[in-house]
Amino acid sequence: MDGIAIEVQNLKKSYGDLEAVAGIDVQVRQGEVYSLLGPNGAGKTTTVEILEGYRERTSGEVNVLGYDPARGERSFKQRIGIVLQSTGVEPYLTVEEVVELHRGYYPSPRPLDEVIEVVELTAKRKSRVGKLSGGQQRRLDVAVGLAGDPELLFLDEPTTGFDPSARRHAWAMVKNLQALGKTVFLTTHYMDEAQNLADRAAIIVGGRIVAEGPPGTLGGRAEAPTSVTFQLPPHAPPLPEHLHPHVSSSRGVHLEATEPMKTLHDLTGWALEHDVELESLSVARPSLEDVYLSLTGEPSDAAASSPAVPAGERPT
């Protein structure tokens, strides 16, 4: 287990006929933020709950910090922190009391003030849990997960339902944990979350991992063509043929560039030569979202705006 926090081999989990997890391999290094990204029902929660020790696996090898989580050993639970998908805290206790109660469960907990500070609930420490907002309760969930100063923290969709600023705060918190050398296993269905936080991410669809790697190269993003778009003014001369432009009816142009520097050079050179203004010029590498949508088989925005079903096959 040198430097490896989580090692999973050919993990399978079936509920009756339904195969929720269909044989996945995962390896998470110590100190790494690893994200399991996928749509609802892809098997994320089943996987993370097997790693946490809540579910028994149907088959496969699972090793978390040198333990088999299914055995539910106390010494294992002392070293991990769990933030479940849904909130569950005694509503009549105060923030401070809940954190203190949980600190008592662990052999070397994090200082009380520090835990409350990290989740930015210092101003609410004397408030009853039942009186907190949804976002504040979620932060308290995270505080409870951190109370024991775990070396490995599981976060199951930690920012679902957060407003944008709360999400930024949550992300800053995860980055703090990473700076402290903690390992974080995160599930999310937000691509920007994986993009911002994860050292490595895996995309899971239908219980299978379809892509894995650093978010920047995930699913062949590094090799995929760059897309160049702009608006062509009326009466402009035709674009050079070798750029293979796609021109829409509203004169929007889309180019796929495998050598973006050369393409841009040719394009801007052509525009200067013909005195053509390239309005709204943008150059974009495929986003994680594009990769994700193509891998999960969900229609992307571009596909959604055109008829999804050929005219002849539409139901009548």
Place this chain on the structure above:
Amino acid sequence: MSSAALALREVRYQNKAFWRNPASAFFTFAFPLMFLVIFNLLFGNAKRVIEGQTTTTATFYVPAIAAFSVITACYTNIAISLSFTRDGGILKRVRGTPLPAWAFMAGRIVHATLMAVLLVVIVCLFGVLFYDVSIPTNTMPAFLVTLIVGAASFCALGLAITCIIPNGDASPAIVNASILPLLFISDIFIPLQGAPAWLTTFAKVFPVWHFSKAMQAAFNPFETGSGFHLTDLAVVAAWGLAGMFIAARFFSWEPRR
């Protein structure tokens, strides 16, 4: 921290949370007293005969309502509150911490038992102050032992019944359906005089009847012995053990919807 210390800590936090829901706390305590007052109003003029001696209705009802208090504080409260706690995901969360399961359960049981004892004290005081009931002295050990055995057993049964309660919303219905009929046929709410023999035989299968008998005996002012009804206590304890076994085997930390 040792496991026993962890369990005591659970009791402390459980107690804090309990008193911070004043409406719930108030009715937990007011409910048995309401029954005591109502039954005394309804049947107050009648004289009761206990083991050949005539006594007042209140002398019958104080131990009966004390038994009812124990059942409410232990069986009913544990079953309903655990079902809602389970729905809220709190049990699942506890399961993921290093807190041993038994320490969590012990915390709940000890707290419920303390509440039951407090309730019984209040019911007895109420009886002394308003109904001129005398507290027995020679049977006091029997009364205390019966109280503790009953409280522990009904706590265990409260844990056991959660195994068939699918969610919090269903819990009051299931808990009441399982306990109210027994309260009526076990000499607690109304004296069983002239009930058909088969009904009494049926009631004797369950722990409520035996608990009420043991409490009555330990509160009987005419009792000259120790007041221990060991057979009844044994039946109550056996049910408690069965409950513990079922809970240990089938208890669920997550809701089934």
